Amino acid sequence: MNQDTGLDALLTEVGPRLKRLRQQRRSTLAGLARATGISVSTLSRLESGRRKPSLELLLPIAQAHQVPLDELVGAPPVGDPRVRLEPRRVGELTVVPLSRQPGNLHAFKTVIPATRTTPDPQPHEGYEWFYVLSGRLRLVLADQDVIVQPGEAAEFDTRLPHWFGSTGDGPVEMLSIFGRQGGRMHLRTRPRDS
Known part of the structure; x- marks a missing residue:
């Protein structure tokens, strides 16, 4: 897999991950919009994959949900190749x-x-x-x-x-x-x- 394909795959997963996280937190798009200052339509497009995620959009969302940015993008831990087994x-x-x-x-x-x-x-x-x-x-x-x-x-x-x-x-x-x-x-x- 080349680097571009890997990056595209990572970016494709961000929208569904954002939606799952918001739903797990029982937050609405309107509530998240108020907490982040990002419009409801932009948040909706991010979650559906119609808008490419950017640092300017992901940072306020990570802060609102109180999760590391790595969790939003599914970034693997750097430097430690071991998979943490979670049955x-x-x-x-x-x-x-x-x-x-x-x-x-x-x-x-x-x-x-x-x-x-x-x-x-x-x-x-x-x-x-x-x-x-x-x-x-x-x-x-x-x-x-x-x-x-x-x-x-x-x-x-x-x-x-x-x-x-x-x-x-x-x-x-x-x-x-x-x-x-x-x-x-x-x-x-x-x-x-x-």
């Missing part, structure tokens, strides 16, 4: 984001409990690759039902109905990379014995 619960799963850069690809470590055994295949936009670290993962993908062992990987188009969980033998730990772009399905595991 979060997503339904039954424990998900640890392993990447923090804006863009199409996101990496995660996921822990699946042994109790997640009932398939509920769902499609969504994207493409996923995962690698099983420990445990035995059951993957239901369209009409396929496969077991993915530790050290094995799978990749597939998430527009196909899919579900993954434990075989019931114990928890599963996996690394995954999820991308928004579609792609052709490639399955690198063997079918589950009937």
